[in-house]
Amino acid sequence: MTSIINHSSDATHAYLGYRLQALYTLYRILQQEEPPHIFQPEGSEDLAVYDNEHHLLEVIQVKQRSSSLSLSSFDPEKPNSFFYRAWSELEWNPSVLITIVAFGAVGPELSNALKNSGSDRTNVVGKIENYGHLSKAKATEVIDRAILQPVDILQS
Numbered sequence: 001m002t003s004i005i006n007h008s009s010d011a012t013h014a015y016l017g018y019r020l021q022a023l024y025t026l027y028r029i030l031q032q033e034e035p036p037h038i039f040q041p042e043g044s045e046d047l048a049v050y051d052n053e054h055h056l057l058e059v060i061q062v063k064q065r066s067s068s069l070s071l072s073s074f075d076p077e078k079p080n081s082f083f084y085r086a087w088s089e090l091e092w093n094p095s096v097l098i099t100i101v102a103f104g105a106v107g108p109e110l111s112n113a114l115k116n117s118g119s120d121r122t123n124v125v126g127k128i129e130n131y132g133h134l135s136k137a138k139a140t141e142v143i144d145r146a147i148l149q150p151v152d153i154l155q156s
Contacts, residue, residue: 020103021046021062024151028060044089045082058097059089068107071124079133086142087134098146106150114148 025041028049037057038050047060061082063069075081086098100114112120121143128139 017062017064020064024060024062024101045085056089056093056096058099059086060099060101061086062101062103064103066104068105069102070107070110071113071127076128076133077131083128083139083142084133086146087138090141090145098142099149100146101149101151103151106148111148111150113143114146 021041025039025047028047029039035052038052038054040048040050044056045059046062048056049058049060051057061074063073065073074083076083089096089098109120109123112118113124114121125136125139125143128134128143129136134142
């Protein structure tokens with residue numbers, strides 16, 4: 001998805017983050033295909049998408065950073081941060097999609113880890129494992145299943 005979003009430089013990070021979450025949610029609602037889905041902001045992650053029978057299809061984490069998005073942006077040292085919540089969703093529903101929407105730049109290590117197998121993926125999995133909240137196998141599954149969706153922002 002490519003968007004043009006104009007925002008003032010004096011907006012607080014929290015306000016801007018909520019605004020981008022709302023705009024992304026609206027975008028997804030307007031872009032949905034048949035059959036229509038149910039969208040729940042601030043449910044499972046920033047946005048949860050369910051089918052008409054209330055089965056969870058996708059969890060979405062929306063990130064906006066003034067600096068490049070990196071692993072530390074997700075607070076992996078905390079026991080209930082994104083990667084651990086994502087694992088919990090996968091444990092209950094192995095077919096759920098895990099989407100990370102990034103407004104702004106994404107650091108090369110995280111970007112490569114989420115797009116390709118290789119040393120960056122191994123490094124990111126190792127860092128998550130080292131915090132002691134997820135095993136290597138669980139961290140690998142989350143990273144393998146996560147989809148990075150960068151969004152271009154043009155500022156005025």
